[in-house]
Amino acid sequence: MIERKRRVTVFVLVVLVVVVAAGAYGWSEYSRSRDAQTTASDVDLAPADAPITGERIVFRSTAPGDLYGRVAAVAADDPGGPRSVAPVACDRIDTTGDQSVCLRTDRGIVTTFEAQLLDADWQVIQTWPLPGIPSRTRLSPDGSLIATTSFVTGHSYATTGFSTETVIHSAGGDDYGNIEEFTLLENGAEIAPVDRNMWGVTFVDDTTFYATTQSRALGHTWLVEGDLEARTLSVVRDGVECPSLSPDGSRIAFKKDVDDGSGVHWSIAVLDLASGEETVLDEERNVDDQVEWLDDDTLLYGLPRDDEPGVSDVWAVPAAGGAPKVLIPEAWSPAVVRS
Known part of the structure; x- marks a missing residue:
């Protein structure tokens, strides 16, 4: 005892x-x-009473300190220069300048996820819940359409068995729903894979968009062209992830799995829509991002730092080939505002 x-x-x-x-x-x-x-972030800031306007790059700051996660902007012709900081924090950001879409995580007692549509003064116009971790977002060229992608399960596109939800709705409140429910066509004939994931929307106009459709059962990751009015997705090409349409509408940049084995390694490639010619660019690191076009000649994308968890940089690489370089240090999720 x-x-x-x-x-x-x-x-x-x-x-x-x-x-x-x-x-x-x-x-x-x-x-x-x-x-x-x-702790104050160690970055150069533009004067608070003179925010950066005109042609600019908007992004999520990853500078350690009090600016971490905040939306910031630099002048397009001085990307390494002082940055303006907005009063909002986002995981992902896209903007036309007049309005922005912000995907964010609310880490309260229960972690939740939401999307916000913001005006030019960063005031909330709309807000709606997301079903899981924010992944991708894009606005149409005039800002009238919003696409959001969230992970429903899993945290990465490299995760086996991940599931996504990609929804398109208008700034006016019309809901086109989950594009996974659209009719999938190949050479005009309907196909219905038992599994289907959608992500990486890039808009052409207010009716047409491109996106990624994946079926693991069939072993395909297609570039599809979507039609909002017909509610169809037409297969364009295989082996394309996270497409991004060039400003002139002639090319699509995307991430391409170049691993010959059972792993995944994404390089950046550019597809000429007229000729079908594909060019893999000179970025040898693994790029898990939806690239953004700075202009018709240059691509932007985020890369995390190996030695600083949580910190990433925005890199630039010529669309015709050439060496990549850091464009904006301590930054993520770039979006270009053109005049």
């Missing part, structure tokens, strides 16, 4: 030590995170 009591006492003491240690670790991590977010 005495031995049993002794064992119980020892067990209780061990539990208390574990609980105290866990609590101390949790408080330490909370304090570290709080301190990191309240």
